[in-house]
Amino acid sequence: MSLNHAKHNEDLCNKLNIDKKFCDWIVTTAFYSALHYSEYQLFPFKIGPTEYASFDLYYDAFKTSRDNKHDTRKRLVYSNINATAGAAYNWLKDLCWTARYYNYMITEQEADVAVSKLEIIKTHLSKLSAK
Structure with a gap:
């Protein structure tokens, strides 16, 4: 599921990136693609x-009152994929948080960096290179 979801979000990200009209959504789809690619790499854990x-099963087992899902997932990426x-x-x-909740005015340069960050993440996923 995560791999198909990741590719779906990445496909939309790439389509949006062609005309750079909705840079906030380029960033958002790049992030959610990265989230799903990361889950594909990490799970089963x-x-x-x-x-x-x-x-979700992992989070339910280990969540604390100080945790949220995004921070927990971020720690897993750092510690189990790489820095x-x-x-x-x-x-x-x-x-993505900025684009969704504070300021949707994302620049084309930021959108380009978001796409490159997604590519960086993908290069560190051994399950993708094994396919």
């Missing part, structure tokens, strides 16, 4: 003898 089939992918993911998450 095994800790000792216990395997978590999905992010480069984690930094790209964090950048996308932050700019």
